[in-house]
Amino acid sequence: MKYNPPYGSADPNAPFADRNTPAATSGSRVPAAAIEYPQREIMAVIDAAGLSASNADLTQLLQAINHLIAAATGGAGDPNYVLMTQARVRLPIFPEVQASDGIIPIISPGAGQVRVPAGYNFIHRGIFLVTTVQTDFVTMASKTYHLRWAPDTGFVLKDLADGTYNPGGLAEGNAAFDSAYDNMLVARVVTNASNGPTITSLVNKNRMSADGMVTVNATPFGGAASTPVTLNWARRPLVATKATTAILDHNTANCEVDTGVEVNDRYSIGCFYRRTSNQGDGGNIFYQAWL
DSSP states (O other): OOOOOOTTOSOTTOOOOOOBTTTTBOOOOOOHHHHHHHHHHHHHHHHHTTOOOOTTOTTHHHHHHHHHHHHHHTSSOGGGOOOHHHHHHHOOOOOEEOSTTOOOOOBOSSTTEEEEOSSOEEEETTTEEEEOOOEEEEOOTTOEEEEEEETTTEEEEEETTOTTTOTTOOOTTOGGGSOBTTBEEEEEEEEOTTOOEEEEEOBOOSSOEEEEEEEEOOEETTOSOOEEEEOOBSSOOEEEEEEEEESSOOOOTTOOEEEEEEEOOSSEEEEEEEESSOOSOOEEEEEEEEO
8 A cells, every 4th residue: 555645735745734724724635545545454454364343443453463473473472473674683593505505606707707696595594585696796816805795785795905804914714704693704716816716615504514534644743734624614613523543553652642633714624643653554533523
């Protein structure tokens, strides 16, 4: 139903005015639609709720609304009803891409270009569906960017060298840039000297997990880095060692062994098998990562 202004008004939003006899001002002329249409709208709600209309009860609109809310939510009335706008700022749920791998596959149509493809769905705060539309961005050579989404901005491409985006000059992998409830890290974009983008699309799900086994070579304490396992999650994971087994572990006398799993960044974890001597050929690390 649209607003029906007084007859003769050029303004479609003109207010109604009372008659003012001392000022010789006539009252507004009321069109029939201004009286009939609101009643029709109210009756549509009362009828939809299954109530019998009655002039003896002037609370029927409120009753009808409560009936419809109860039917949609299973009861308990409107005090327990949460509006979509409220849910989108209250529910502690991370963005979740509806693809099986949790990824929006960001592409580059050519040098200096980054594209968000159309038709991918994700859920904001566990309740609000968002569908991507094709969105293109222009890059510059020798830059590192974060492609992000937020409810108030949509998709944006942020330069890590921008002091507004990164006032502390933090490293790209710092957890401060991870996906948050209302700010999703979609991809990392790194351009070369020819402005050719290398894109890492990231997994965005509210809950994530991965486990497996890595065979690693023994290295001295303080020696080589761990063997990486790629995750490419949008948030820095938690990790644990589920089990370890030695492989051809010869003389272990007076030999200290250190095995485990460590977090490198949101992109990977590392498994290590370190010894105070290089006797032995390493071991199997059974890892688990989750959020």
